[in-house]
Amino acid sequence: MHTYAIKSISQTDREAMQQKLDQLAKPIAGLGRLEELAVTIAGIQHQSELSVSKRCCLVFAADHGVASEGVSATPQKVTAIQSVNLLNGHTAAGAMAASVHCGLEVIDMGVRASLPDKRIIHRKIRWGTRDMLVEPAMTRDEAQQSIETGREVAKQAIADGNRVLLLGELGIANTTAAAAILAARYALSPAQTVGYGSNISEKRYQHKIDVVTQALHKWQPASDDALEILRTVGGYEIGGNAGAIIGAAEEGVPIILDGFISYAALSLAELLVPGIEQHVIASHASKESGTALVTNLLNINPLLDLNLAVGEGTGALLVLPLIDAIQSVLTQMNTQTDMQFGYQP
């Protein structure tokens, strides 16, 4: 299996950043988790100043064979429709990206439709995964390819000058795949990881638990084999998310996760590269039930809790105003020494 050499976290730069923050005209630790955010980014970027102005949200899109089991209330074609609408600025994440000055890329990893739009990065592996209840969602080669593609796309975004990456996804039925991945990875019962996705009925919710239970019973992926979990119950866009996390960590670029689906991706990336969770920023505690359990297991602490359940990168995008606020503090605010030369009553 591939081994990945990720960049270290710079303790020196973490400490230098904390010292800078301590010298500002405010109570020590007064900016709370914003300080933590600055220190985290400094450690990942290996510098005591933040480079955060050029950023890009990578939205990986793919369809899921398991959609035919009735696990989502939403028609499958919505994946393709929203992939294009997003680039036009007319989906939740598309609209938000403009407001926080963030670039957007949509990567077709396996949408079940042709997407002739030239702005889309065409890396389609297959027209959707297979139905995990009937056969494994993908082949082992496809699983590896999805991770490699995510890695390459992240590295290209970094080569293009982006210094902060954000994750997003589009894929009808992908909360089913994410729940199955997390149940397999942490030996949890599907009832602990399955949620209401894009708002399904109680009846459909019970059925969704049954589908995940049966699929895991059928394939029994080993909890320590990321590729096997991805192959049997995963999704191409989830492999893409995992690969992007790895690619960003290799380059020393912070990557802001989005919701439940990106946490499933992190759980796989962490199997391939133990400790990689130190290289990510967890954005929000998704409405999807199971999120709190999983973020605890992953040892990550989401910054926001806004009851979001839309994905696409919305949660990740909402962290950018926080990063911009602490960046402005670092560049504009008085130090305690400067304060002495300011207004004197």
Ligand SMILES: Cc1cc2ncn([C@H]3O[C@H](COP(=O)(O)O)[C@@H](O)[C@H]3O)c2cc1C
């Ligand atoms: C109109 C609409 C736009 C979306 N954009 C993202 N999602 C989100 O919901 C889907 C996952 O939920 P489930 O597993 O229940 O299908 C994914 O496409 C995710 O990105 C959407 C969902 C809907 C309905």
Ligand SMILES: O=C(O)c1cccnc1
């Ligand atoms: O947590 C998420 O990102 C999420 C939850 C529900 C539906 N789509 C995405």
